[in-house]
Amino acid sequence: MAINRKTKSRVEVAFIYLFFIIMFILIGYPLIWTVMMSINPGTNMLVTQLIPESPTLEHYKWLFTSPNSDYLIWYRNSLGVAIANSLGSVVITSLIAYAFSRYKFIGRKYGLYMFLLLQMFPALMGMVALYILLTTIGLADSLIGLTIIYLGGQIPFNAWLVKGYFDTIPRELDEAAKIDGAGHLRIFTTIMLPLAKPILAVVALFNFMAPFMDFLLPRIVLTSPEKYTLALGLYNFINDQFSTNFTRFSAGAILIAVPIALVFLLLQRYLIGGLTAGATKG
Amino acid sequence: MASQKKFDLSQRRNRATLLSIIPGLGQLYNKRFLKGILLMVVTISFLITTWNYIDIGIWGLFTLGTIPREHHSIQLLIQGFISLIILAFGIAIYVYNLRDARKDAIAIEKGKPNPTLLQGVRDFYNNGFPYFMILPGLGMLLFIVVLPLLFMVALAFTNYNQYNAPPRKLLDWVGFDNFVNLINIDIWQDTFLNVFTWTIVWTVVATTLQIVLGLFLALLVNDKRIKFKRTIRTVLILPWAVPAFVSILIFSALFNPTFGAINRDILSQFNLIIPWLSDPFWAKIALIMIQTWLGFPFVFALFTGVLQSVPSDMYEAADVDGGTRAQKFRFITLPHILFATAPLLIMQYAQNFNNFNIIYLFNEGLPAVRGQNAGGTDILISWVYKLTFETNNYNMAAAITIIMGVIVMGFAFYQFRKTASFKEEGRY
Numbered sequence: 001m002a003i004n005r006k007t008k009s010r011v012e013v014a015f016i017y018l019f020f021i022i023m024f025i026l027i028g029y030p031l032i033w034t035v036m037m038s039i040n041p042g043t044n045m046l047v048t049q050l051i052p053e054s055p056t057l058e059h060y061k062w063l064f065t066s067p068n069s070d071y072l073i074w075y076r077n078s079l080g081v082a083i084a085n086s087l088g089s090v091v092i093t094s095l096i097a098y099a100f101s102r103y104k105f106i107g108r109k110y111g112l113y114m115f116l117l118l119q120m121f122p123a124l125m126g127m128v129a130l131y132i133l134l135t136t137i138g139l140a141d142s143l144i145g146l147t148i149i150y151l152g153g154q155i156p157f158n159a160w161l162v163k164g165y166f167d168t169i170p171r172e173l174d175e176a177a178k179i180d181g182a183g184h185l186r187i188f189t190t191i192m193l194p195l196a197k198p199i200l201a202v203v204a205l206f207n208f209m210a211p212f213m214d215f216l217l218p219r220i221v222l223t224s225p226e227k228y229t230l231a232l233g234l235y236n237f238i239n240d241q242f243s244t245n246f247t248r249f250s251a252g253a254i255l256i257a258v259p260i261a262l263v264f265l266l267l268q269r270y271l272i273g274g275l276t277a278g279a280t281k282g
Numbered sequence: 283m284a285s286q287k288k289f290d291l292s293q294r295r296n297r298a299t300l301l302s303i304i305p306g307l308g309q310l311y312n313k314r315f316l317k318g319i320l321l322m323v324v325t326i327s328f329l330i331t332t333w334n335y336i337d338i339g340i341w342g343l344f345t346l347g348t349i350p351r352e353h354h355s356i357q358l359l360i361q362g363f364i365s366l367i368i369l370a371f372g373i374a375i376y377v378y379n380l381r382d383a384r385k386d387a388i389a390i391e392k393g394k395p396n397p398t399l400l401q402g403v404r405d406f407y408n409n410g411f412p413y414f415m416i417l418p419g420l421g422m423l424l425f426i427v428v429l430p431l432l433f434m435v436a437l438a439f440t441n442y443n444q445y446n447a448p449p450r451k452l453l454d455w456v457g458f459d460n461f462v463n464l465i466n467i468d469i470w471q472d473t474f475l476n477v478f479t480w481t482i483v484w485t486v487v488a489t490t491l492q493i494v495l496g497l498f499l500a501l502l503v504n505d506k507r508i509k510f511k512r513t514i515r516t517v518l519i520l521p522w523a524v525p526a527f528v529s530i531l532i533f534s535a536l537f538n539p540t541f542g543a544i545n546r547d548i549l550s551q552f553n554l555i556i557p558w559l560s561d562p563f564w565a566k567i568a569l570i571m572i573q574t575w576l577g578f579p580f581v582f583a584l585f586t587g588v589l590q591s592v593p594s595d596m597y598e599a600a601d602v603d604g605g606t607r608a609q610k611f612r613f614i615t616l617p618h619i620l621f622a623t624a625p626l627l628i629m630q631y632a633q634n635f636n637n638f639n640i641i642y643l644f645n646e647g648l649p650a651v652r653g654q655n656a657g658g659t660d661i662l663i664s665w666v667y668k669l670t671f672e673t674n675n676y677n678m679a680a681a682i683t684i685i686m687g688v689i690v691m692g693f694a695f696y697q698f699r700k701t702a703s704f705k706e707e708g709r710y
Binding site for chain 2: 017050100152262264272
């Protein structure tokens with residue numbers, strides 16, 4: 001009986017590992033395939049090999065050195081938008097979250113409802129109006145316009161996330177500071193912000209990465225190629241002549257995906273923590 | 283009797299309130315001179331700077347312009363909404379003015395001395411602080427998120443399309459005509475029904491698959507007998523870490539019938555060639571598989587976090603009572619993790635309902651289907667995108683957006699009821 005149970009357990013564990021191996025293959029295959037494509041010589045997809053006979057880094061070199069390649073310009077554009085978006089979103093959302101977490105004011109409850117509701121409406125629903133608005137104030141086809149839209153669009157989700165985190169910081173701390181004579185802003189900068197560093201780092205980081213990953217908004221806002229962000233540029237890369245440029249696309253995509261994936265893997269714990277705290281607190 | 287008392291003009295509070303119908307006057311009456319003068323200045327400058335704009339805006343909102351080429355209906359519409367927002371701010375200040383005069387008057391009635399200037403400023407700062415904090419964000423939110431949504435709603439009730447577009451022509455309010463057309467005109471009706479059913483199937487099947495797979499994997503990794511948990515978790519989260527647009531484009535290439543590896547390297551071993559991109563059925567299957575691949579890691583990570591918080595003594599108690607593994611899962615694990623994650627899972631459904639990226643990047647909603655103006659794999663939002671940016675059917679796109687909005691509200695309503703954060707809101 002005891003031996004029976006033991007073997008049964010062993011078989012089970014073996015099956016579990018087998019399942020993991022299948023999952024690993026399913027996850028790994030597309031990723032490895034892309035890496036292999038990027039080191040295939042030439043741009044003809046029909047003659048690519050999964051394991052190329054003569055691997056080459058020519059596509060990576062092309063991206064950075066060819067006069068036809070705008071890759072570095074796109075990288076610079078994305079980086080600029082990303083930095084502005086990351087800093088701006090931290091400032092705006094932390095101010096809002098502080099007010100919502102610590103103060104009682106008219107419209108507070110409806111504001112929270114509004115954040116939750118707006119999270120579910122994708123920006124695309126208002127895209128036409130956004131485009132017309134940007135055109136009227138002369139910010140269409142500009143990176144500044146794009147940044148402003150990102151900044152506004154991230155508020156509902158991130159304000160919610162940060163507010164949830166602020167709620168977990170004991171109120172006794174700021175009350176003690178208040179008794180010691182600290183003003184509203186002082187409490188905010190010397191108590192709340194330092195204690196909320198982890199969540200603010202997450203907000204900064206995710207807003208930094210968003211412009212690298214988003215392609216839809218840039219596609220609607222930006223029209224001239226020298227203003228493209230990476231995602232949009234890469235998309236057009238393969239969309240123009242799909243089968244002929246995929247190897248180059250792979251090289252470009254890997255250069256974005258690898259840093260983003262690494263940072264993401266390091267920080268996803270905090271994101272999950274923030275999400276569940278915001279949603280299930282209590 | 284009570285109402286009579288309320289409007290008793292011999293009371294200072296009522297006189298002050300009545301006087302501040304002209305902003306500032308009530309404050310002057312209360313001998314709060316600086317505040318009164320400030321309010322008057324604010325009111326006058328508000329009226330001078332915005333009167334024209336608001337006047338034209340509101341007029342435009344109702345008429346959408348009267349002279350073609352001279353009046354641009356769309357700009358008038360936007361100006362109208364901006365006017366409404368400015369007006370709302372104005373009214374908020376006005377209401378503040380009324381209440382403030384009344385409050386000060388009550389304080390005087392009770393015999394409290396008027397606060398000094400410094401104290402008044404400090405009070406204003408203290409009471410107004412949260413408003414100052416949210417103002418920049420609120421402004422952006424209103425103009426970047428709310429205003430466009432309002433605009434979209436408005437478009438659904440106009441006749442704005444490729445053939446009837448400003449500045450050449452004026453737009454008109456047409457009531458519910460667009461919605462009626464959506465149901466009555468054959469091509470719209472067919473397309474709408476097809477796209478709508480596929481959207482629902484897509485949302486339910488793809489999201490449920492990713493949740494089930496995520497849950498299953500989380501349970502397996504959580505098993506005590508499994509080693510290398512960290513490594514396994516990291517690999518399983520990889521699809522989430524890679525930017526989605528990159529992975530979708532990769533899959534789009536993998537499924538490509540001519541050079542894609544799935545047909546060329548794998549299925550050809552079995553002498554199979556599947557038209558992944560050109561046959562709607564297979565394209566849908568491919569999309570659901572890709573979305574499962576993309577979406578399960580989030581659910582997996584979520585459940586992994588929650589599973590660790592299930593108290594182990596509950597399982598021990600179940601062991602003592604001789605509970606089977608299925609029973610433990612059914613009565614302890616499942617209720618626990620669903621309770622903690624239900625709102626986030628609902629969000630997953632809402633997200634897939636609006637998952638434009640995968641549909642558009644994989645195949646642009648293609649293949650084309652005879653007798654309808656959306657592609658075979660288009661869901662509502664990608665159809666709206668095409669109607670807007672490819673065929674300029676703004677009015678129909680907006681009408682469909684409203685229908686989507688109503689559905690999203692359904693998700694949101696459920697969310698509101700389930701979100702635990704709200705349950706303790708009463709505390710503040």
